[in-house]
Amino acid sequence: xxxxxxxxxxxxxxxxxxxxxxxxxxxxxxxxxxxxxxxxxxxxxxxxxxxxxxxxxxxxxxxxxxxxxxxxxxxxxxxxxxxxxxxxxxxxxxxxxxxxxxxxxxxxxxxxxxxxxxxxxxxxxxxxxxxxxxxxxxxxxxxxxxxxxxxxxxxxxxxxxxxxxxxxxxxxxxxxxxxxxxxxxxxxxxxxxx
Numbered sequence: 001x002x003x004x005x006x007x008x009x010x011x012x013x014x015x016x017x018x019x020x021x022x023x024x025x026x027x028x029x030x031x032x033x034x035x036x037x038x039x040x041x042x043x044x045x046x047x048x049x050x051x052x053x054x055x056x057x058x059x060x061x062x063x064x065x066x067x068x069x070x071x072x073x074x075x076x077x078x079x080x081x082x083x084x085x086x087x088x089x090x091x092x093x094x095x096x097x098x099x100x101x102x103x104x105x106x107x108x109x110x111x112x113x114x115x116x117x118x119x120x121x122x123x124x125x126x127x128x129x130x131x132x133x134x135x136x137x138x139x140x141x142x143x144x145x146x147x148x149x150x151x152x153x154x155x156x157x158x159x160x161x162x163x164x165x166x167x168x169x170x171x172x173x174x175x176x177x178x179x180x181x182x183x184x185x186x187x188x189x190x191x192x193x194x
Contacts, residue, residue: 097159
């Protein structure tokens, strides 16, 4: 059975089993149905990942630059980590590599909201309500922050697409000589036409 973006596959259409069934509906103990959510690969980072990626860039940003012999990143006061790469991989459609640029203004705003959360909830021990910073005013600071997050999520650079056939999913091969590791991406053989 197939739906536009999902595949629902029955491993057994016979529901007249006479044996006692498990809670999942069959005697094997394995799920009777499974679903593969097969999304189209888009050139965007889902907005919910923006805080994580920006926080990672913030944390790594002033680390030691191994390419710089003097290791003096404070001289120009610019962070070393200026972008993050995200790999989005699907079950059947390959993978897309995206670059998200660091946004200092957004990071400062994120730090403001983290500080506000720390003061209001962590230090007081109060449990936050759902949507604890939400304001119905579309011009509120928080709503502007959310809108900016959405804009950043759609403003990414497409780095590469990896075809599904080029992605190796098995990482361990057992043979008579012992176990050997197989790389996750299959390299093209030299001289092979691209």
